[in-house]
Every structure is written in C-alpha cells, then in structure tokens.
Amino acid sequence: MVAACLEPDAVLSEIARSADIHVSQPFRWRKALPTASTPTVPTPVSRPRKKCSMVTIELGGGRCIRVESDVDIEALERILDVVERR
Known part of the structure; x- marks a missing residue:
C-alpha cells in the first residue's frame, strides 16, 4: 500500500x-519516505586539514624525492623500493 x-x-x-x-x-x-524524484544524497563531512610540510628524502647520486609529511607510509615504501631498484 x-x-x-x-x-x-x-x-x-x-x-x-x-x-x-x-x-x-x-x-x-x-x-x-524518499522517492526516486528526491534521492537522498549523503552529506559530505568536511574534515579540517592538518597542516603538512614537504619532506625531502636524499637518495644519493643527486637523486631526491619530495613528499608531503602526511604521506601514506606504505605507498612511500613501494615508491622507494621501485626507485632503489633502478
């Protein structure tokens, strides 16, 4: 009904x-009740961004990598593994 x-x-x-x-x-x-003509859309939650700074990682041989201080550690490890193999 x-x-x-x-x-x-x-x-x-x-x-x-x-x-x-x-x-x-x-x-x-x-x-x-919501209907198809009035879809419910989740309201985005705004999170305050913490300030981050740039970090320079010296690799030797004139090579360096710059990343933000809040970089994902696992992603950074994968990047460093690739760079060190070359």
Whole structure:
C-alpha cells in the first residue's frame, strides 16, 4: 500500500478509502519516505586539514624525492623500493 502511495499518478484519498484508513495517512507516508524524484544524497563531512610540510628524502647520486609529511607510509615504501631498484 505504501508503494502504491509513492506512484506519481496515485490518488492518495482513494488508496486510503480502499484500505479503510484515515485519508491523511497516505500523505504522511509519502512525506516521510524518499522517492526516486528526491534521492537522498549523503552529506559530505568536511574534515579540517592538518597542516603538512614537504619532506625531502636524499637518495644519493643527486637523486631526491619530495613528499608531503602526511604521506601514506606504505605507498612511500613501494615508491622507494621501485626507485632503489633502478
């Protein structure tokens, strides 16, 4: 019955009468439930960015890598492994 109330061409008062419920109930259901025309979108959570600085890693032979101080450690390890093999 609730699904029938959400149909675009539904006559809510007729649905209520056929189910022997108060006429206002289908209107409350429609208002309370989201529909395809009004999708619910999660609200992005804004997180304060912490200040980060650049870190320079001297590799020798005139090579260096610059990364932000909040770099993902596992990713940095993989990068360093690749660079050291060359």
